[in-house]
Amino acid sequence: MEPNRVSDQSRSQPAPLRIALAGLGTVGAGVIRLIETNRDLLARRAGRGIEIVAVSARDRSKDRGVDISRYDWEDDMGAMATRPDVDVVVELVGGSDGPALTLARGAIANGKSFVTANKAMIAHHGLSLAREAEAAGHALKFEAAVAGGIPIVKGLREGAAANAIERVYGILNGTSNYILSTMEDTGADFADVLGEAQAKGYAEADPTFDIDGIDAAHKLSILASIAFGTELDFTSVGADGIRRILAADIAQANSLGYVIRLLGMANVETGSDGTTRLFQRVHPYLVPKNHPLAHVDGPTNAVVAEGNFSGMLLFQGAGAGDGPTASAVVADIIDIARYWDSEGEIDPPFSIPVAELDKTLPAETGHRTGKAYLRFLVKDRPGVLAEITAAMRDAGVSIESLIQMGTEYSGGDDGSVLVSMVTHEGEEAAVDKALDLLAGLESMTATPLVMHILKQ
Incomplete structure (x- = not known):
């Protein structure tokens, strides 16, 4: 006997997910282009249609290479947060504070999910926004804020x-x-x-x-x-x-x-x-x-x-560009479309609820061990190398290799020479101590440069 099957025709099709888009720069235009080009594919993968209903930017007349005439225009992007025909607000304006943050908070407070590519805003205000989104039961997503199109x-x-x-x-x-x-x-x-x-x-x-x-x-x-x-x-x-x-x-x-x-x-x-x-x-x-x-x-x-x-x-x-970043933005929208339900249940923005994230103190760095590259620009006179190596010795820094270049290095027109070295593995505090011992020496023509060597 044939098992019961539900035909595609008998399934009720969810209503489209309705998007308001703030910011029509290269990424914003890319989002519009992607949604319009891949409309059918997105609907199949999201399980529902995705429709842009409103847009906002500083200049309505600017040619962005996409047709925005079919969408409602909002001179005040903050109005997107209160529109009853919007499910998700997408912010591509930028800035850690100001209009972007106001829009984020307004959207969440008015029952909208929020998608952003704004790494500065998330870095500065991500915890408070996540707390508000969790309390409201709506999504806060920011895949495009880190490394563009890389998921x-x-x-x-x-x-x-x-x-x-x-x-x-x-x-x-x-x-x-x-x-x-x-x-x-x-x-x-x-x-x-x-x-x-x-x-x-x-x-x-x-x-x-x-x-x-x-x-x-x-x-x-x-x-x-x-x-x-x-x-x-x-x-x-x-x-x-x-x-x-x-x-x-x-x-x-x-x-x-x-x-x-x-x-x-x-x-x-x-x-x-x-x-x-x-x-x-x-x-x-x-x-x-x-x-x-x-x-x-x-x-x-x-x-x-x-x-x-x-x-x-x-x-x-x-890590950037209209196509890759737009791809990350729309991937977040698809996630919301897939998991949207009447309860508004969706994953916490930082994977773990804000209340359960560990509180940490900044790490101390002096005890960290590794090898380092040190570069000095110094006057070309006798005794300079002895001063540098003496400071390393007194600080407990072991030198693996040391190289001195003549004035042929670019930037050496003032008569200074370049001295560089690689240290053996040791504590960062020892390198810091050596630089303190060298600070203020008349022979130094520039602040020393330290670059750590990546441990594999």
């Missing part, structure tokens, strides 16, 4: 959910990675490559957030919270950027078997007082050439998560 948030929350994550790290800023890998390929200096990156649109007119590590720090704090089940803590991320890296540093790293990459690094550890502490650092690292991250170049992002059972997991792809 790293979903990967950590779902794919690696069975693992205790021991360390998460990676290349989280495409602009910095483009600059460093181009310096590596061409031998050009930082300022020249930054100008090229700005001309190509890889860097903003004001690149501060990118090259000083702030953008990567926003993303790292979000990843750390999801990976370790800890309260999000952007303020304790130690951030150091790439402004001071010279072409000579790139060349030195290459000769030693490394490439330089700006990495975000996080892990949980037990402090000397027995408390749980969260280590978070954005810093230029020397990466061994046989490590997968050494081969990630251009504006690409890549994240490594080390699980206690899975081992190393590598997520790699485009």
Whole structure:
């Protein structure tokens, strides 16, 4: 006897999920293009249609390469939060505070789910927004806020959910990675490559957030919270950027078997007082050439998560751009469409309810061990090397290799020379002590540069 089957025709089709979209820049236009192009495919995968009903941006008349005439226009994007014909508000405006945050809170308070690509807002206000979303029973999703089109948030929350994550790290800023890998390929200096990156649109007119590590720090704090089940803590991320890296540093790293990459690094550890502490650092690292991250170049992002059972997991792809970021935004919308029900039951934004996230203190760093690359710009006179090596000796730093370059390095027009060294493995506190001993020496023409070497 044939089993009873429910025909497709007899199934009741859920009503379409209705979207309001704030922000019509490259990503916003990409979201519209993706939804319109893949409309039927999205409906099949989401189990219901996905429809944009309203949009908002600063300039209504701007040509964005997509037809927005079919959607309602809101001059005040805050009005989207109260529209009765909207289920999900998507925010692509940016900024940690101001209109974006007002819209997020208004949408959640008015019973809407909220999707954003705004890493700064989530880094600064993610806990409070998650708390509000959980209380309201609606979704807060931000896959596109970290690493563009790479599904790293979903990967950590779902794919690696069975693992205790021991360390998460990676290349989280495409602009910095483009600059460093181009310096590596061409031998050009930082300022020249930054100008090229700005001309190509890889860097903003004001690149501060990118090259000083702030953008990567926003993303790292979000990843750390999801990976370790800890309260999000952007303020304790130690951030150091790439402004001071010279072409000579790139060349030195290459000769030693490394490439330089700006990495975000996080892990949980037990402090000397027995408390749980969260280590978070954005810093230029020397990466061994046989490590997968050494081969990630251009504006690409890549994240490594080390699980206690899975081992190393590598997520790699485009970290920005209209297509990849729009893809991540729409993936969040599909998730909401799939799991939307009358009870509004949906996963907590940080995988674990906010009330159950571990509270941690910032990690101490002095006891951390590893090898480091140190670079000094000094006056070309007798005795300078002796001063440097004496400081290393007195601080307990063991030198593995030491190289002195003449004034041929780019930037040496003032007569200074470059001295670099790699230390043996030791505590970071010892390196800090050596630099304190060298501080203020008349022979130093610039602040020393320290870059840690990535442990495999």
